[in-house]
Amino acid sequence: xxARFAAGDRVRVREWYPPGHVRxxxxxxxxxGQIERICGTFNNxxxxxxxxxxxxxxxxxxxxxxxEVWGRAEHPSDTIDIEIYExxxxxxx
Amino acid sequence: MHDLGxxxxxxxxxxxHQNDFWEQxxxxxxxxxxxxDPPLVRTDELRRAIEGIGAEAYDSMxxxxxxxxxxxxxxxxxxxxxxxxxxxxxxxxxxREAD
Numbered sequence: 001x002x003a004r005f006a007a008g009d010r011v012r013v014r015e016w017y018p019p020g021h022v023r024x025x026x027x028x029x030x031x032x033g034q035i036e037r038i039c040g041t042f043n044n045x046x047x048x049x050x051x052x053x054x055x056x057x058x059x060x061x062x063x064x065x066x067x068e069v070w071g072r073a074e075h076p077s078d079t080i081d082i083e084i085y086e087x088x089x090x091x092x093x
Numbered sequence: 094m095h096d097l098g099x100x101x102x103x104x105x106x107x108x109x110h111q112n113d114f115w116e117q118x119x120x121x122x123x124x125x126x127x128x129x130d131p132p133l134v135r136t137d138e139l140r141r142a143i144e145g146i147g148a149e150a151y152d153s154m155x156x157x158x159x160x161x162x163x164x165x166x167x168x169x170x171x172x173x174x175x176x177x178x179x180x181x182x183x184x185x186x187x188x189r190e191a192d
Contacts, residue, residue: 021141027099048137051171070099 001041003058003086009035010092011062013084021049024088032092033064036081044085058086095144116157123164134167142166 005011015030023045037060044055062084066073069080112120126134142163146154154162168174 021137021144025098026096045137045140048135049141051135051138053131053135 001056001058003038003060005035005038005060005086005089005091007035007037011035011060011089012092013062014088014090016088021046024084025082027069028064028082028084031064031068033062033068033082036061036063039083042085044087046085059083060086060089062089095140112157119157119161119164123160126164126168133171133173134164138167139163 010032011034012032013024013028013030016024017029039059039061041056042059043053044057047053047055060083061081063079063081065076066078066080067076123134123139126132127136127139139160140163143151143159145166146159146162150162151159165174165179169176169179
């Protein structure tokens with residue numbers, strides 16, 4: 001499957017609150033990060049949750065600074081990696 | 094109840110403990126249902142059903158109580174078992190245990 005983003009790309013997580021089963025944590029929605037790697041293509045868990053194994057998506061590991069996620073951080077250089085599917089990501093503007 | 098990042102937390106019990114036999118059976122049941130081709134309960138369905146447990150019930154349940162509750166929910170949704178079959182079986186077991 002063609003990946004929209006490459007390692008190193010700056011992205012923003014969609015600030016999106018759709019109905020149903022969602023696998024992107026609240027605390028990271030709307031936050032800006034960087035693609036750390038492409039993890040591969042997997043069936044979308046948000047569909048699998050309703051027994052629909054029919055929606056392959058590219059999964060990325062995205063790196064955020066703790067400061068970006070929480071506003072302030074005890075160790076500002078610390079980062080957090082979260083695995084996020086492509087439909088949750090948009091290019092950073 | 095599943096998406097707790099950033100909320101005030103409580104302490105985590107890190108003591109090792111043995112699982113009860115019924116808990117091992119719940120784990121085995123989920124493994125059996127999940128590895129059928131196609132699965133009767135997918136891991137993601139289990140997660141979704143666990144998320145669907147109300148906050149109060151979620152807090153009052155142990156880990157495998159949540160699992161068996163969610164497995165039951167998915168099997169009912171999918172029509173693998175019916176509410177009538179489930180209640181008849183529960184009644185049968187209660188009667189057996191009472192003897």
